[in-house]
Amino acid sequence: MDEQLVEWQELVPTFTNFNQEIELFYSLWLEESTDYKSVDLEFKKLIKKYANITDIAPMGLVPPNVVNISSIPWLHFEHFSSQSGANKNNLTPMITTGKYEKVGSQLLMSVNIKVHHATVDGYHVALFFEILQREMNR
16 A cells, blocks of 8 residues: 555445345445435345345445445434444545434434544534535435
8 A cells, every 4th residue: 555645536435234134244335326225226126136135234345435325223312323343544534324214304313523633624524514415305
């Protein structure tokens, strides 16, 4: 590794899915999906294709330009931290969502973002949440 900072023009969402039969997770990712409908359609195809898989990475090597999408749909959380000891210089962002729940007339969902301050400032995190809220309000 040449230790040069790389600016990706596109990020590939990677996520885990739960194999209920064996109670283990496996990793998948979506490439070249740019809008909600295509992401949703491709996600459903992948889940169906790999539903009975026992391999942790059935699609092979994970692309280098990923953003980790994680979900803990069983609970609401105020804070979540996922520290990976596997990579000493982990610059890969991670977005974690929790259980959504209806409160009055609103749907609320916990969302956490983990980024490395060497590559992202608070301003950019605020922009992320601003855009996410705008999209969720549609």
